[in-house]
Amino acid sequence: MHILLVEDEPKIREVVTAYLKNEGWEVDCTANGLEAVQLFDGRAYDLVILDLMLEGLPGEEVCRRIREKSVVPIIMLTSKSRESDTIAGLNLGADDYIAKPFRVKEVIARIHALRRRIHAYKADQAKPDVLTFDRGQIVVDLEANTLLVRGVHTNLTTTEFKLLSVFTSKPGKIWSRSDLSYHVLGYRFQGDSRSIDTHVKNLRKKIEEDTKEPRYILTMVGSGYKFAAEPDAKETV
Numbered sequence: 001m002h003i004l005l006v007e008d009e010p011k012i013r014e015v016v017t018a019y020l021k022n023e024g025w026e027v028d029c030t031a032n033g034l035e036a037v038q039l040f041d042g043r044a045y046d047l048v049i050l051d052l053m054l055e056g057l058p059g060e061e062v063c064r065r066i067r068e069k070s071v072v073p074i075i076m077l078t079s080k081s082r083e084s085d086t087i088a089g090l091n092l093g094a095d096d097y098i099a100k101p102f103r104v105k106e107v108i109a110r111i112h113a114l115r116r117r118i119h120a121y122k123a124d125q126a127k128p129d130v131l132t133f134d135r136g137q138i139v140v141d142l143e144a145n146t147l148l149v150r151g152v153h154t155n156l157t158t159t160e161f162k163l164l165s166v167f168t169s170k171p172g173k174i175w176s177r178s179d180l181s182y183h184v185l186g187y188r189f190q191g192d193s194r195s196i197d198t199h200v201k202n203l204r205k206k207i208e209e210d211t212k213e214p215r216y217i218l219t220m221v222g223s224g225y226k227f228a229a230e231p232d233a234k235e236t237v
Contacts, residue, residue, distance in 0.1 A: 001025045001046045001115070006036040006062065007077065008054050012100075016049070016077075019104045023111075033057025037065050045072055047111065052078040052089070060092055067093035071145075071158045073114050077107065090198040095159040096185065097195065113186025131168050133229040138207060138216065140168055149207050159184060160203045167217065167227035176224040200225055 003020055007013040008031040020027045028043070030036050034056035040048070048066060052059030063074055076089045079100040086097045096110055129143045139148035145161055147154045156164065166175065166183045175183075177196045185195065200217060208214045218228050 002044065003027050004036065004039060004043075004045045004048045005029045006033070006049065006054065006059065007031065007051045009051075016104055016107060019108055023108060031055060033059060033062045036062050040066055040070075047114070048072055048074045049107070050074055050076050050094075052076060052085075060088070063089070063092045063094060067157065071156070071161070073158050075107070075110060075114070077102070086194060087198050090195060091202060093157045095157065110186075116186045132232040133168070133171075133216070135232060138229065140164060147207075150209075154206050156203070156206065159199055160206070163199055163203055164207075167225070168231075171227050171230050174220050174223050174226045180224065 003025050005013065005016060005020070005027055007016065007029070010031075013029055013031065017027050017029055028039055028045075030039060031054065033054040036048075036050070036054070037057065050059050050063060054062070059076065059078065063076070066072065066074065073095045074093065075096045075098060076094045077098050077100070078085070078089075086099075089097050095114065098107060098110060129141065131140045131142065132138065133140075137150050141147070142165060145156075147156055147161070147164065163180065163184045166180065180196050180200075184199070201211075204211045204214055204217050207216055216227060216229050218226055220226055
């Protein structure tokens with residue numbers, strides 16, 4: 001696995017790099033946001049670990065520019081730890097958000113969790129390659145990782161597509177936030193569901209005509225969420 005680590009604190013950069021390389025992963029490092037974008041444009045990465053307070057270009061802008069061209073998993077690693085900062089980071093397209101101070105072993109665990117859920121998704125090919133809902137209004141291509149909403153191609157992040165694939169795997173099933181966190185992020189949250197809630201909110205913006213009165217992803221008060229539409233057909237399209 002090839003990782004881009006964007007971190008402005010030398011000691012943190014050095015320690016995190018050592019741990020990543022100890023896992024057998026290849027690592028490119030930079031402390032500059034502009035250089036991070038240039039590195040990303042010039043090479044293929046499997047994961048980006050991104051600080052927000054950077055020289056050259058803020059981490060938020062780095063994330064936005066990467067998201068314009070790629071769905072590569074992004075883990076934000078930052079001292080901005082307020083709830084509003086976390087939600088803002090996830091809204092930009094980050095897959096996970098780790099606040100400083102942190103334990104490097106936690107970072108490694110989060111990376112392995114991301115890899116597990118991505119690999120689990122790719123391995124699950126027993127389902128039809130294409131699922132359609134609401135008379136073709138929603139078309140989910142599980143093999144190509146694409147989504148058509150009312151005939152228009154819609155870009156999803158890796159986490160958003162995984163969330164959608166979980167919902168559409170069992171239409172009508174009520175998913176608790178803890179279960180969604182496990183299946184989508186690779187770990188169960190401990191008393192903090194804002195990451196899942198934010199990912200659901202972002203997914204709704206992309207598939208619902210009216211997010212205030214959603215038709216597809218419904219909130220089940222006190223229980224979690226469910227995907228309300230039934231598939232148009234059970235056979236492979």
